[in-house]
Amino acid sequence: MQRFKNKNALITGGTNGMGFATAQQFITEGGSAIITGRTEETVRVAVEKLGASARGIVSNAGKMEDVFALKELIKKQTPSIDLLFVNAGYGKFASLEDADEFHFDELFNMLVKGTFFTVQQTLPLLKEGSCIVLNTSVVTNMAIPNFTVYTAAKAAVQSFIKSFAAENTAKGIRVNGISPGYIKTNGFNNTGLSKDQIEGAIQSIVPTIPFKRFGEPSEIAHAVLFLASSEASYIHGAELIVDAGVSTIG
Template sequence: MTKQLNNKIALITGGSSGIGLATAQKFVEQGAQVIIVGRKEEALNTAVSQLGEQSYGIRADISNLSDLDNLYNEVKTKYQKLDILFVNAGVAGFSPIDGTDEAKYDHLFDINVKGAYFTIQKALPLIPEGGSIVLTTSVINGKGLPGTSAYSATKAAVRSFARTLATELAPRGIRINAVSPGHTATPIVTKIEMDEDAMKAMENEVKLKTPLGRMGQPEEIASVATFLASPESSFVTGAEFPADGGYAQI
């Protein structure tokens, strides 16, 4: 069977764990050479060892524009182009508006919005006609849940990028779409500042309100991202693909 991503060069931010790592594995299986990007050298090295010789790791903080410049200079030197860009790096943080200070707000927006925007902007000189950009947003971008105002706003901004940049990049033959995960069992969940009882309550709430009755797995989100990166979605741009077990759909 022909591999969908043969001879493609793909870059995944937040690629050393969770959805990013699961997607890197699927990209590799489909024949791509995959560059994974993350902030922690040890995690990157572990991921590259797991993915094998079709992978390459680069340490970078996507909220730092100098890091992004260095990242793409290295990509240009080593690979000359990028066929696929998966803008997946992000952080979560939940608090009521009166419990959200400037530091929390800036942390979310610097990584989820500023980081995503300039990750795309600075990659564009390397992306040829026929390239595909995939963004990770969240079903929470359209849900009015208490305690999520800042985080939800960052993900709504990412969803907006898929729409607006789809029109800008279409003349260049570059597609851009978003995958919108629901509650997914990734390391980002364990990093949320929440005590054990609150975490269990959240998990129970997810099961009750998700028609499929469970959290998603990173590999399930990765399958959607792989479809959007591949020629199978060649007539799709500006779209949001929910992968949420029906949580925000029904």
């Protein structure tokens, strides 16, 4: 199936996990993908794996100078974008008592400011009929200890879905969100937990998931690309939850 033949995607945080899987599937279905990542090495390795239809940009969603440089860097690669998947980010967790200003600013700069200004800066490159997909999280529907700042940041991103949709309707640009549950990514790696602590956390989480497993990055990719496809042409301002039901029936 070539749903994205002659189409271009920009996928932030595309060097691994959900972003990489989405780029991979977009390319498989005929498109070309530009991915961003925080280091030259991770971008280079990912582009090599994705093949000739992939290009890379070193850009950190938490650094505004990188975000404000994105538009010109993208224009060197393509004149327009058909899919913008704002996916870059990771989680760090702390209790209400232990969270400090650095923790708060790190998450809000990356997830909230990064998302807002990535969309703002790339909007001129999005043509009529294109699609924006924001990566939110099911944590906004749950109350999880130590997730307070992360949840608040993701709730802000969630609020962007409707407001961005309202502002872009006249331009013919659809805006939706994808809300992943527990997915097999390297997201735990930035939390500061040891390998044993990560494994312990995973083992404690799995029994709470209705399907008793973490989701695959490819399962998120398929959902994102459904939202980006013509099959979702009447879906706008919506959030698609992909979490095996953990936030509703878990």
